[in-house]
Amino acid sequence: MARYKPKKKSRALRIVLFIILLLVVAVAGFGFSIYHNINKTAKNIHSPLERTPEVARPANLSLSKKEPFSVLMLGVDERSGDRGRSDSIIVMTVNPKKESIDMLSIPRDTRVEIVGKGIDDKINHAYAFGGVEMSMNTVEKFLDIPIDYYIKMNMEGFKEIVDAVGGVDVKNDIDFSVGKKHFPEGQISLNGSDALAYARMRYDDPRGDFGRQMRQRQVIQGVINKGANISAIWKYDDVLDALGKNVETNLSLDEMMDIQKNYKGARHKIDQYQIEGQGSKIDGIWYYLVPQEERERVQGVLKEHLNI
Structure with a gap:
């Protein structure tokens, strides 16, 4: 009996299938490695809070049911022996059905009631007085919305995160310059050091702190867009290392995975807001004063986005 000789086409098919199998195994192993390292980083940055909310939800938040949620982002300048102050205060609300994110910057000099301290002061002093908990409670009362999560970021380390993505x-x-670095008008690419300088500049901007807040939101949106890009997977070690050293949050890994699964479409539409007011001195100290009507307007926008 003559031996059967497979056709070249069949041999080629088997080779292709074998290569695909090897790729699947390699990717599966890579995926396990990513999950292992993500799990490790998530545990390192996870810092839950025990607090009594100023604005309670009528029922517990369920990310698996795709309910809108809110996040307080604090950019903190921490110094040795000093807790520091929240240089950047941004509230994000995420609505999966509308597939959108609302991003509100609160000027750090805004005069508000500091919850737990019993005084009216600049909102960024809440972190200096009582850390994340007092900041969350103060922002909650000021905006009259529940703050579900927080993300605290070391501003000096923020450049590492930008570089990592x-x-x-x-x-x-x-058009402006910071030191020897020139930032021309138009579309520009920024590395970590440039992004930090870009986000912090305000004295050469006629809009003052509003211009700075806008640039901070731009950089954060840029990180969100880059982090969601498939190319970021190949840099995951750098990304996780930067996050592990510079970020703290009460989001658990399971909650992060629920957000990735159920809310990823929201990143494609990010609306940015600011609070209108005016600067004034009280007892010799400069504050940013927000009229009650403006405060209620902003509260209404956020409440509608949160479906409350």
Whole structure:
């Protein structure tokens, strides 16, 4: 009996299938490695809070049911022996059905009631007085919405996060320089050091702190966009290392995975807001004063986005 000789086409097919099998096994192993390292980083940055909310939800939040949620982002300048102050205060509300994120910057000099301290003071002093818990409670009362989660970021370490995702692209609307670095008007790419300088500049901006807040939101949006890109997977070690050293949150890994699964469409539409007010001195101290009507307007926007 003559031996059967497989056709070249069949041999080629088997080779292709074998290569695909090897790739699947390699990717599965890579995926396990990613999950293992993500799990480790998530545990390192996880810092839950025990607090009594100023604005309670009528029922417990369920991310698995795709309910809207809110996050307080605090950019903190921490110094040795000093808790520091929250240099950047941003509230994000995420609505999966609307597939959108609302991002509100609160000027750090805004005069508010500091919950737990019993005084009216600049909102960024809440962190200096009582850390994340007092900041969350103070922002909650000021905006009259529940704050579900927080993300605290070391501003000096923020440049490491930007570098880890491969830099960010922003549309700069004002020509300016910081030191020897020039930021021309138009679409520009920023590395970590440039992004930090870009986000912090305010004295050469006629809009003052509002311009700075806008640039902070731009950089954060750039990180969100880059972090969601498939190319970021290949830099996951750098990303996780930067997050582990510079970020703290009460989000658990399970909650992060629920957000990735149920809310990822929201990142494609990010609306940015600011609070209108005016600067004034009280007892010789400069504050940013927000009229009650403006405060209620902003509260209404956020409440509608949270479906409350």
